[in-house]
Amino acid sequence: MEVLVVEDDDILGKAIRRGLEDAGHRCTLAATGAKGLDVVVAQKCDAVVLDLMLPDQSGIDVLRTIRSQGIRTPVIILTALGSVEERVDGLNAGADDYLIKPFSFPELLARLSAVARRAHNLTAQSLCVGPLSLDLATRRVTRDGQEIDLTPTEFSLLEFLMRNAGQVLTRKMLSEHLWDSNWEGVTNVIEVHITRLRGKIDRDFGEPLLQTVRGRGYVLKGV
Incomplete structure (x- = not known):
């Protein structure tokens, strides 16, 4: 699976990439919303892990831009912002799942597999x-x-x-x-x-x- 991680925390981003690669996946890191958008548009991803608190723009704005361009790649929001209102805002903006920091890496892997499986499980029916x-x-x-x-x-x-x-x-x-x-x-x-x-x-x-x-x-x- 090809995963884009949009996360400005360098230590956390590299830890997620290492974990994904250890699990047999490929991972691209982006530290800003603009870079993340460039990657989503330029290359095919199976899933996106998106932080909400980015240095140049909010993750919600990034997500809305992705969806406004007709890109249906599954997106999991990964953030410390965990109120009900914030979760609802993320889902309403087009997120497929929402995981709150601190998080269990096996849970992130399971959720990535689930959203990717739902997106690609196509049958001629x-x-x-x-x-x-x-x-x-x-x-x-x-x-x-x-x-x-x-x-x-x-x-x-x-x-x-x-x-x-x-x-x-x-x-x-x-x-x-x-x-x-x-x-x-x-x-x-x-x-x-x-x-x-x-x-x-x-x-x-x-x-x-x-x-x-x-x-x-x-x-x-x-x-």
Whole structure:
């Protein structure tokens, strides 16, 4: 896996690179947001580890620029800023995961593998639920023929909901699908992703497909 690490702390950056290389991955370091953007645009990365507190610009601005250019590379935010509001801001800006410093390196490796696997696990299949269609080969999602742009995490979440259409999925089930069975992260992260997904597949259309079942979880239903 080719990983870009955008981190201005030289000691931490080199430690992450050493750990990734020891695990068999390739790693490029960038100490500024501008350098990180240059690398993302110039070379193909399988994942990005992004600090939020950079010397030239905020990591959130870097992330928004990446997404505004149509680059869907999975991004894990790695930062000391760990309030609920800061996590929500990062996810709303297009991050696929959020890891707070200090962190366990094996956990970072596991999360990198998970987001990269979700982004590249393509099969020649299509799913349809009512007016909603998902093509797993092209990663194209449409509703009523209108294309919908999703992040890798949103795509994986929608795929799971569509494969289990009509079935109520709990937050735990969704968490285990997105972050593997041993994931024990913050449960409200699921609500953030659900809200973002609902805004994309339902907000500009008629009948809502993604519904909340109070006290139980979420269900996707065709019209």
